Amino acid sequence: xxxxxxxxxxxxxxxxxxxxxxxxxxxxxxxxxxxxxxxxxxxxxxxxxxxxxxxxxxxxxxxxxxxxxxxxxxxxxxxxxxxxxxxxxxxxxxxxxxxxxxxxxxxxxxxxxxxxxxxxxxxxxxxxxxxxxxxxxxxxxxxxxxxxxxxxxxxxxxxxxxxxxxxxxxxxxxxxxxxxxxxxxxxxxxxxxxxxxxxxxxxxxxxxxxxxxxxxxxxxxxxxxxxxxxxxxxxxxxxxxxxxxxxxxxxxxxxxxxxxxxxxxxxxxxxxxx
Amino acid sequence: xxxxxxxxxxxxxxxxxxxxxxxxxxxxxxxxxxxxxxxxxxxxxxxxxxxxxxxxxxxxxxxxxxxxxxxxxxxxxxxxxxxxxxxxxxxxxxxxxxxxxxxxxxxxxxxxxxxxxxxxxxxxxxxxxxxxxxxxxxxxxxxxxxxxxxxxxxxxxxxxxxxxxxxxxxxxxxxxxxxxxxxxxxxxxxxxxxxxxxxxxxxxxxxxxxxxxxxxxxxxxxxxxxxxxxxxxxxxxxxxxxxxxxxxxxxxxxxxxxxxxxxxxxxxxxxxxxxxxxxxxxxxxxxxxxxxxxxxxxxxxxxxxxxxxxxxxxxxxxxxxxxxxxxxxxxxxxxxxxxxxxxxxxxxxxxxxxxxxxxxxxxxxxxxxxxxxxxxxxxxxxxxxx
Numbered sequence: 129x130x131x132x133x134x135x136x137x138x139x140x141x142x143x144x145x146x147x148x149x150x151x152x153x154x155x156x157x158x159x160x161x162x163x164x165x166x167x168x169x170x171x172x173x174x175x176x177x178x179x180x181x182x183x184x185x186x187x188x189x190x191x192x193x194x195x196x197x198x199x200x201x202x203x204x205x206x207x208x209x210x211x212x213x214x215x216x217x218x219x220x221x222x223x224x225x226x227x228x229x230x231x232x233x234x235x236x237x238x239x240x241x242x243x244x245x246x247x248x249x250x251x252x253x254x255x256x257x258x259x260x261x262x263x264x265x266x267x268x269x270x271x272x273x274x275x276x277x278x279x280x281x282x283x284x285x286x287x288x289x290x291x292x293x294x295x296x297x298x299x300x301x302x303x304x305x306x307x308x309x310x311x312x313x314x315x316x317x318x319x320x321x322x323x324x325x326x327x328x329x330x331x332x333x334x335x336x337x338x339x340x341x342x343x344x345x346x347x348x349x350x351x352x353x354x355x356x357x358x359x360x361x362x363x364x365x366x367x368x369x370x371x372x373x374x375x376x377x378x379x380x381x382x383x384x385x386x387x388x389x390x391x392x393x394x395x396x397x398x399x400x401x402x
Numbered sequence: 403x404x405x406x407x408x409x410x411x412x413x414x415x416x417x418x419x420x421x422x423x424x425x426x427x428x429x430x431x432x433x434x435x436x437x438x439x440x441x442x443x444x445x446x447x448x449x450x451x452x453x454x455x456x457x458x459x460x461x462x463x464x465x466x467x468x469x470x471x472x473x474x475x476x477x478x479x480x481x482x483x484x485x486x487x488x489x490x491x492x493x494x495x496x497x498x499x500x501x502x503x504x505x506x507x508x509x510x511x512x513x514x515x516x517x518x519x520x521x522x523x524x525x526x527x528x529x530x531x532x533x534x535x536x537x538x539x540x541x542x543x544x545x546x547x548x549x550x551x552x553x554x555x556x557x558x559x560x561x562x563x564x565x566x567x568x569x570x571x572x573x574x575x576x577x578x579x580x581x582x583x584x585x586x587x588x589x590x591x592x593x594x595x596x597x598x599x600x601x602x603x604x605x606x607x608x609x610x611x612x613x614x615x616x617x618x619x620x621x622x623x624x625x626x627x628x629x630x631x632x633x634x635x636x637x638x639x640x641x642x643x644x645x646x647x648x649x650x651x652x653x654x655x656x657x658x659x660x661x662x663x664x665x666x667x668x669x670x671x672x673x674x675x676x677x678x679x680x681x682x683x684x685x686x687x688x689x690x691x692x693x694x695x696x697x698x699x700x701x702x703x704x705x706x707x708x709x710x711x712x713x714x715x716x717x718x719x720x721x722x723x724x725x726x727x728x729x730x731x732x733x734x735x736x737x738x739x740x741x742x743x744x745x746x747x748x749x750x751x752x753x754x755x756x757x758x759x760x761x762x763x764x765x766x767x768x769x770x771x772x773x774x775x776x777x778x779x780x781x782x783x784x785x786x787x788x
Binding site: 192204208213 | 638640642
């Protein structure tokens with residue numbers, strides 16, 4: 129299979145639990161990359177810490193498994209040092225929105241050409257089920273034994289407010305849509321962000337009576353709707369469902385950060401410059 | 403791999419220590435800076451913001467100190483000589499990713515222009531309070547190289563050395579200035595008519611098959627060749643203990659082998675890493691041992707003392723880590739007393755006492771509230787012990 133060349137087959141099987149959605153995300157990503165015309169040798173995939181962080185070990189690219197929350201900051205350095213590289217970040221909801229939340233909004237603000245895939249399983253899975261900034265209020269977690277009182281982020285709105293130029297949301301119940309979203313994100317010139325709902329039947333599901341992986345996928349489907357349909361809904365109904373699809377796409381390659389920095393280099397080299 | 407560059411012109415300039423760091427880094431081939439504004443190191447960021455684009459290099463002002471450190475590690479892995487600069491509070495924030503750089507063996511330089519701590523402390527006053535933070539500020543055992551200039555000229559020279567050492571040993575290097583050295587203005591000669599030695603990291607050879615490339619190979623010199631991201635090697639980099647292939651390996655023997663290699667790649671080559679200057683005469687009975695701005699005070703005290711026939715000499719560390727243990731032990735066999743002036747409550751003196759091991763008396767002079775030590779204070783103590 130053509131897709132196999134993008135996997136480190138000798139590193140499989142992966143460490144993710146039975147029923148985990150992260151493998152579906154990885155699968156959809158590889159299919160998207162296969163359809164893109166990007167050069168495998170010119171692509172760096174960067175992750176942080178947690179279940180999502182392990183994705184880079186299975187991918188056959190230059191891969192960088194960084195510290196907790198910092199993948200986007202490392203990626204910014206890689207991309208600026210060599211703008212010819214395709215730089216992809218794989219992060220989780222704890223990694224990317226709690227400890228790494230600052231880097232997420234600032235990379236979006238710069239509109240630097242990174243593709244960020246955020247695995248959102250609404251929980252800290254690897255450490256055993258503590259609540260994350262994406263755990264909905266009143267859910268149970270090992271660090272919220274009486275129910276969670278924190279509000280969760282609307283990540284798409286957060287990244288949009290910060291200035292991201294490509295924002296999408298998909299879910300593991302529909303891997304074909306995930307693949308389409310990743311492909312579009314890979315092609316986008318600028319900061320692209322795909323929130324990817326993933327199910328965690330072990331660390332999240334067991335505490336919340338969510339059932340097995342199949343039941344959790346069914347719940348995903350029930351709680352989401354295509355973005356175009358979502359736009360037609362009343363304000364009240366909009367709040368009950370998550371829209372899926374490409375939520376924002378601004379085509380302005382000139383506003384991309386490394387492109388703008390190239391202009392700084394030209395300016396600094398003009399006669400009479402500083 | 404070494405290349406020599408030749409810069410014929412002799413350029414006299416009046417610079418601050420912070421600015422000399424920028425000049426030194428550019429002379430050494432640095433093309434990437436990422437950091438965050440902080441007193442008294444901001445002039446370094448400002449210098450790179452102005453100069454780097456002129457050579458097609460990159461300057462990034464990041465959202466915080468942590469991101470600045472992360473970005474330089476990323477840039478180093480992408481093949482660029484990279485540097486960041488900060489002061490004590492920012493240095494504390496950089497520690498986790500500095501440990502990561504040590505673990506993945508990313509060459510880079512971190513400049514810390516020290517100010518008085520703890521916490522926000524005295525932002526515009528000098529200190530040597532981060533000596534131990536430099537050595538032990540990260541989780542786990544690990545080595546670090548740290549150089550400490552005592553003048554503007556040394557800020558230039560030791561920055562070049564810091565970049566070279568980082569490239570040679572695939573190892574992050576810390577450059578420890580203090581507020582006085584960072585802000586002091588002195589006339590120095592840049593690109594003097596001597597050749598500057600430039601060291602570039604060892605990369606895989608052209609005939610290296612990417613499939614058999616081992617990014618953490620146990621080579622004879624213990625320094626594995628490093629491939630740039632994007633050059634076709636498709637290798638894995640991780641802060642987990644990893645085997646020679648770079649992939650995580652939870653085996654205890656792998657963790658030991660790797661820690662031993664990280665230690666030995668430096669300790670087998672201390673003569674290439676430890677720099678110092680000294681002026682100790684055969685009949686000197688006291689030595690003043692110091693580094694950074696206190697070395698200026700020490701040398702001044704010794705020179706005036708000698709005019710009055712005091713039997714005193716000085717020993718100035720340019721490399722503070724790894725500590726010059728053998729050299730200090732040798733010094734202890736020569737003199738009766740070693741005086742250690744420091745801008746802290748006594749950090750280097752612990753290392754000195756350990757190396758001296760009772761062979762000589764060791765006395766500290768400490769100033770830790772933002773005041774420089776006066777030469778008279780050292781002179782008085784020298785007279786007292788002689």
